[in-house]
């Protein structure tokens with residue numbers, strides 16, 4: 001009988017759910033060995049948003065390049081790997097399919113198990129790469145496609161307690177940025193302008209009382225109407241004042257609801273995840289209230305907030321330990337639900 | 342030399358394993374299943390049946406287009422990832438040529454086509470044994486294609502599942518010069534794909550990264566963007 005030795009879990013992770021082609025190698029769910037992201041922002045900027053067909057075409061061009069780079073930067077061979085992980089959904093179906101089929105082909109050739117990861121679970125587990133997660137935990141996931149409050153009682157347990165009923169927060173940012181004639185992606189521009197502004201235009205807040213759900217389409221319409229009315233009166237709008245007013249409304253609703261949920265569920269830790277958690281206004285506001293409440297609050301560094309494969313590898317490491325395995329028949333699931341594993 | 346062939350350019354699926362010019366196994370199906378679900382399990386199943394490991398593969402041939410954008414991407418992504426993982430060459434073959442190869446013994450012109458909607462097709466035409474290309478593969482209106490074929494005043498064999506959509510129009514234009522491939526020849530075969538390339542010089546493995554489908558059309562959004570740029574420059 002051979003001697004039992006502890007072996008590292010080394011995961012190659014692939015993420016292609018939207019417009020980033022990404023691959024990463026993660027050790028034991030906590031350590032980033034390599035993290036490669038090929039962004040399409042330069043190409044997609046022309047269209048003022050992500051065009052699915054263009055995104056899919058770019059993924060095919062980049063996919064083997066990013067996987068190779070992830071292995072090279074980690075100085076690893078396929079034989080060093082424990083498993084291959086890939087984003088199964090949600091996301092753009094054509095884009096998801098590139099990562100999934102590359103992951104399956106790679107796993108097949110090297111006889112490795114494959115693990116399909118939920119994109120939002122990935123965003124949440126980006127935090128495991130920064131510090132250990134403490135349960136019960138509340139995650140505010142905000143991005144171009146999502147605005148969700150997720151309660152976790154332990155690893156692999158997810159309960160969505162609130163979600164957007166219409167636009168995602170990031171989507172509202174992009175649409176308002178377009179109204180203000182800012183280039184895509186609009187979020188960072190609005191954030192910067194809002195900080196420069198000395199005044200704010202007052203916009204409504206959608207509270208949806210008795211619920212942790214969100215709604216941002218009314219706010220977006222209010223901004224559009226405001227500009228329309230000013231245009232009709234022949235008055236110039238002050239983009240900075242609009243940006244600040246818009247951002248204050250978004251941030252106040254997100255912060256208040258997250259705080260209320262954190263208290264109700266008596267959580268030990270609150271984390272922010274997703275591209276919009278890079279927003280300075282939101283970060284500062286959340287940091288302040290949770291410091292006052294004495295609840296631990298973390299946001300991963302910027303490059304782990306936006307889409308990346310390291311977060312997919314982090315989640316997959318815990319899934320691997322829990323015995324989760326996928327099949328070679330795995331398909332992209334654009335509207336995949338967040339379920340416990 | 343062991344070849345793996347992958348054909349997913351349209352709804353049908355075909356996978357083949359060919360060893361030293363002999364077809365060991367081939368599957369051709371027209372079940373309208375999602376390629377993303379079927380391709381990898383089928384490759385695994387066929388290799389198991391012929392007792393080969395993935396590492397036994399020496400080269401991969403894949404249909405590179407034209408066809409369904411998603412179908413092409415799945416085939417090409419699987420082909421290039423397996424090829425890159427094994428450090429073995431991947432060769433792209435025209436999906437129209439593969440289809441035309443089914444009727445390569447026809448003494449006349451062989452025209453393969455796929456429906457591209459709004460009375461357009463992806464089509465190409467070849468002479469017997471595919472020795473010469475008489476109409477380059479392209480995105481073209483069915484009327485224009487038929488006019489070109491009519492001018493050649495030779496018998497034409499039409500190949501492809503989508504030919505049925507245009508049958509009436511074809512007969513109307515070409516009359517007795519029009520021939521239609523029997524149903525057993527309407528589906529692309531991955532073994533044909535390999536047959537078409539196995540004697541050609543192989544591309545280097547360095548070229549795998551840049552291997553992409555031949556869509557024959559730029560994306561709608563890009564076409565509109567280019568139009569707008571031109572307008573802006575005037």
Ligand SMILES: [Zn+2]
Nearest residue numbers: 143274275307
């Ligand atoms: Zn995301």
